[in-house]
Amino acid sequence: MTERLDQFAGHVAVVGSGLAGLMTALTLAPQPVVLLTRAALGAETSSAWAQGGIAASLGGDDSVGLHLADTLAAGDGLCDAEAAAAILGDAPQAIAALETFGVSFDRGPDGSYMLGLEAAHSRRRIVHVAGDGSGAAIVSALVERVRRTPSITVIEGVEVRRLLKTDDALSGLLCATPSGAAIIPTTRIVLATGGLGGLYEATTTPTGNYGQGIMLAARAGAELADMEFVQFHPTALNSAGWCAGHPLGLISEAVRGEGAILINEKRERFLADQPGAELAPRDIVARAISAEIQKGGGVFLDAREALGQGFPDRFPGITRLCRQAGVDPARQPIPVRPAVHYHMGGVATDLQGRSTVDGLWVVGEAASTGLHGANRLASNSLLEAAAMGMRAARDILATSARNPRPCVAERLPLPSQLTPVRLIVSRGLGVLRNAGAIKGAVASLLPLALEEGPSSDPALVALSIAVFAALREESRGAHARTDYPLPLADARRRRMTLKSILDAAHRIAPQSLAHTA
Structure with missing residues (x-):
């Protein structure tokens, strides 16, 4: 009842x-x-x-x-x-x-x-x-x-x-x-x-947050905008004990603002020639760190020269976080990796x-x-x-409440299950994207979104990201595509309703029709 x-x-x-x-x-x-x-x-x-x-x-x-x-x-x-x-x-x-x-x-x-x-x-x-x-x-x-x-x-x-x-x-x-x-x-x-960081395996945000407000509004008919732009924080704490589905600790950008530098395993400052260096926009820094990690090495944030023994006074919370992971940031470089941070x-x-x-x-x-x-x-x-x-x-x-209308009770949807969606999103909609990965994500997410199962609501939000990403055939800001590495001359925002998102998803991955028929 x-x-x-x-x-x-x-x-x-x-x-x-x-x-x-x-x-x-x-x-x-x-x-x-x-x-x-x-x-x-x-x-x-x-x-x-x-x-x-x-x-x-x-x-x-x-x-x-x-x-x-x-x-x-x-x-x-x-x-x-x-x-x-x-x-x-x-x-x-x-x-x-x-x-x-x-x-x-x-x-x-x-x-x-x-x-x-x-x-x-x-x-x-x-x-x-x-x-x-x-x-x-x-x-x-x-x-x-x-x-x-x-x-x-x-x-x-x-x-x-x-x-x-x-x-x-x-x-x-x-x-x-x-x-x-x-x-x-x-x-x-x-x-x-x-x-919506909870849609990804690696995030610095509460892992239960998967874009519930976006889902609620979209199902009620509201337009969504710019869903493809997911910001990855470049410097999440890459602790040895981390596992997917748990939040990563955040090493604030303010640490770099105080002069900390990024180095690879060879102790090379790989962003030295980039305009802004470590203080370049987050998408640039995140992509650079990802590229270093893909080479098979680790990346570290080194604050020893910039802050040294003053690190605990300036960043007491980050110091506690690092020490819990076995790292003394005043004496050791901090291991870092990109993780979803903001939408x-x-x-x-x-x-x-x-x-x-x-x-x-x-x-x-x-x-x-x-x-x-x-x-x-x-x-x-x-x-x-x-x-x-x-x-x-x-x-x-400045508005007046309308007279309340009788509410029709719907069946209460099931609690959301994020694990199946995280696997799809993390593989297909990460720091670097391409048409094949995006299309694969759409094909996998569409059946989940259309079902009335426990993954339906998070899959709907993830599908929106994938459809917007497929339609933006360029690299711009936090949306980086290896198959479209350059920005278009004409930058445009995009707004879509849930109906138009679903229609586009069927066009992008028509093979998923067989699963949803």
């Missing part, structure tokens, strides 16, 4: 408790909000694992214009310049709001923000909290504020499995709770469910977080605003999460 939680009828439903979801809920106060989270509040979120901090042009030698120029360069021709300028321009307001909610950013003796440098930034503009523990400290402060905000009801241990529609309009959420299926009737929904694509939204489905807002990594283009500039993601959470909340406050 499906329980109806009618006490939340008329509430704004926020799904997800990372930075974007928490900021949305807090900015909506005193509007009644029900905040749903699969794990404990703020847990299992990429926001809480972020080390680098928030990019904000707050220095005396910096400006929104300079920050925008760096963002557009990293985005490799696919940023929406208007959206990027607006979101980057929100940085001072977002930082001020976070401080109001209890976040204490690191400051120098004179009271000014301590600003760090990261790859592809032309200025020091990364604000931190607790050094390399920024994400955890920010989320902790916001969680505390949410728990003290009477207008926000938090329900933990609940997974949203479907968005419900009545007469083609949003009417509620179908959820899995510890006691069974439940429906929350609502006409205003915010998805802040995070990324630039997602549910297409406008600058208020609105999707193409009325009543559905999407914020944070689950959304595609156009800020990141083909390749995210380091630490722009936390800024986007905070700024877009605030923008979506203000937009919702």
Whole structure:
């Protein structure tokens, strides 16, 4: 039997408790909000694992214009310049709001923000909290504020499995709770469910996050954008005890920002002649490291000369991580490898977080605003999460809740099984791609996506990545194809509905029709 939680009828439903979801809920106060989270509040979120901090042009030698120029360069021709300028321009307001909610950013003796440098930034503009523990400290402060905000009801241990529609309009959420299926009737929904790193065997993100918000929105009819652009962080900790399906520790880009260098097993600095060297855009560094590893050797991040004995003070969290793996970063090079870290694509939204489905807002990594283009500039993601959470909340406050419509209870989908999908995605949609591998991924994923089995939902998200990747016959940003190594002269973003994705999948891999007939 499906329980109806009618006490939340008329509430704004926020799904997800990372930075974007928490900021949305807090900015909506005193509007009644029900905040749903699969794990404990703020847990299992990429926001809480972020080390680098928030990019904000707050220095005396910096400006929104300079920050925008760096963002557009990293985005490799696919940023929406208007959206990027607006979101980057929100940085001072977002930082001020976070401080109001209890976040204490690191400051120098004179009271000014301590600003760090990261790859592809032309200025020091990364604000931190607790050094390399920024994400955890920010989320902790916001969680505390949410728990003290009477207008926000938090329900933990609940997974949203479907968005419900009545007469083609949003009417509620179908959820899995510890006691069974439940429906929350609502006409205003915010998805802040995070990324999709869990689709890959090697990721620095929570492995249960496979793009649930993308799946929910797509099944409800929303357009998706730029799904092919999956960013691989170049320097995940390549610990000897790691196995597929478990997150890899992250060695923040800020370590390279402080002067650490990349070397191969021969102790050669193989990026020395690359413009920007170790601080080149992430896609370039990730591909270079992958090429070295494919030669049969290891790659190491060497901070001994740049930081030496000062490493533990500058990066206490990373020091603990390395020592747990048997590495002393003050005395030894750190073994590293690329791993999925961020997704630039997602549910297409406008600058208020609105999707193409009325009543559905999407914020944070689950959304595609156009800020990141083909390749995210380091630490722009936390800024986007905070700024877009605030923008979506203000937009919702300017709307009136529609009269709730009767929700029709669907059968609760099975819990998701990721293992079969991870094998396909990791082999066919990795750092380097080609037509044969992509087509093979489409052929394998399409039957899984069309089944009503435990792998259907993650396979649907993975299939979207594969179809977008097949259609982009060029190399651009985080999408690198060995059969199309050059970018096209005309850079274009792409938006597709689920129906058009499935149609394209059948054209790309017609042999899969035999499996789905």
